Each structure stands twice: as structure tokens, then as C-alpha cells.
Amino acid sequence: MPDTALAAATTASNTSLRSFLHGLPGVDEVGARARAADLSTRSIKTSAKAQAIDLAIRMVDLTTLEGADTPGKVRALAGKAVHPDPADPSAPRVAAVCVYSDLVAVAVEALAGSGVGVASVATAFPSGRAPLEAKLVDTRRAVADGASEIDMVIDRGAFLAGDYLKVHEEIxxxxxxxxxxxxxxxxxTGELATYDNVRRASWLAMRAGADFIKTSTGKVSPAATLPVTLVMLEAVRDFRAETGRQIGVKPAGGIRTTKDAIKNLVLVNEVAGEDWLDPEWFRLGASSLLNDLLMQRTKLTTGVYPGPDYYTLD
Structure with a gap:
């Protein structure tokens, strides 16, 4: 449910919502970039790196969002999600498999009893441009078919036009x-133009009832940059301090290597805190990342670095 403090004070009109959102502290863009760059240089020793890799694997939302997706591809992805490395049963499973809504039932059947969630993009992904009624039908169908998570996109056109009330009501x-x-x-976030807008959109989504805020669809560049993720982590940290409610963060798009994943984990720890270092509160939306994590994991455990064709393509 939306935060009650906002319901009376800031949802009566666009004017009151604008007053609230534009009253948030501005983002020091130079400072955000500098801090993200500084944190990205932190080194992690071998034992900690092994733990970080396993944690990152458990945080992955293994994703396929292509027009050519088939039930067979989804079943194969589900198998990989449960047993990422068939040669090493100690490799942890991922957090969830993310698919289009019409393939949710296939993913749910393939993942039954595994503990891996099924996430579905809905609400006219990736544009968000559709009547609310259509977005709700898409959402309800995905949930009815067994999706445990819904990834919705906001109407960026409405947000950028200052129609905050429409965005809030849709969420x-x-x-x-x-x-x-x-x-x-x-x-x-690649379409929001400024870090101030990223902060405002984060707070708007959280106040409207989001359980997670997510950077990107993966279809727009730039996607999940470290400074943007930093701004969103600051937002969830400050939101919990104000409301007592913890919200998750999911960077998605462009996170392809183990180094990328570990940089994000360092960012989480230093900006939001250890409470977010858990798949319940932080996810990595990715398709190709898992293979690199597995290759690095194998290198640490065996001393041998396998080639990229050692694992199935996502």
C-alpha cells in the first residue's frame, strides 16, 4: 500500500506532489560520480571474493526478454537457474527467472519446488505506453499464472511532463x-536525464508502494550505471530512515562481468549498508553475467579458468 504520510499530504494533486518531490535534497552529480568511481576501485581478497561471487549468483534475476523467446528457451533457462554449474552442485541457485508474461506458466512449471522465483515484466514493457486497463490485465494474468514478482515500467513521458499523479496512481x-x-x-533511468529526476522517481515509486526500485529495462542506454545505482541506494536508505520500511534495489542492463557485480556489492555495503546485502533486498538483472560469475568461481576453486563456451549460452 502507498505510504500513508504521502496519501493525505502529497497525492491530492500534481501541485502537492511536485512540491514534495522537488523539495527533496538535490543530487551533487559530480560528487555522486566521484564517490561511485572511488568505491569501484576497492579491492577484495580471495576469500572475500569467493563469498562475493556466490552472493552475486544468488542475487541474479536470470533474464530473457526477446521477441524470439520460446517455451524451450525458458525451460533451459530455468534449468540453468536451479543448477548453474551442473559439474559443481555447490554452485548456488539464482534468485529468479524473469520472462514475458505469456511465458510465466512455462517458467513456473519448470521451476516448481526449486525455490527460484518467477518474475514477469508487465505494464507494456519496455515503453510503459499503454492504457492502465491493459497494464492491469497483463499484471493480473502474470500473477494468476504464478509469477511471484512483477517488474513494471513507469510512464516516463508522464513523469518528464510533470504528471506525477498519473505515475503514482498507476503504481x-x-x-x-x-x-x-x-x-x-x-x-x-537512462531516459530521466538528471540524477535529481532519478531521486524523485525513486521516492515517488517507493511512496506509491514499490517493493523494489529498478534502474532499467535493459533496452535503453545508458542502463545501470554505478552513480545512478548509488543515488537509488541513498534513496532507499533515507526512505527507511523516514518511514521504517525497507525497499529493495535492482540494477539491470549492462552488468556483464564479475567485476561489475562486485562493484555493485561494494556500493550496496558502503551506501545503504549490510542489511541490503541479501537477495531479498538487492538483485542483479542480467543475462550474460551468470556465465562470467561461474567462470571466475571455477578459477578460484580449481585454479583453471574455463573458456566462455564451457557454460550454456543464456
Missing amino acids: VAVKEACGSAHLKVILE
């Missing part, structure tokens, strides 16, 4: 349609 409506499924709200 509230989709959250209600989710029922018990968690709602991840995709901001598509």
Missing part, C-alpha cells in the same frame, strides 16, 4: 493487482 493500481506478488518498479 498504486498495479501494486493492488499484484496481490501477494512483489512489485519492482522500473524507472528507466
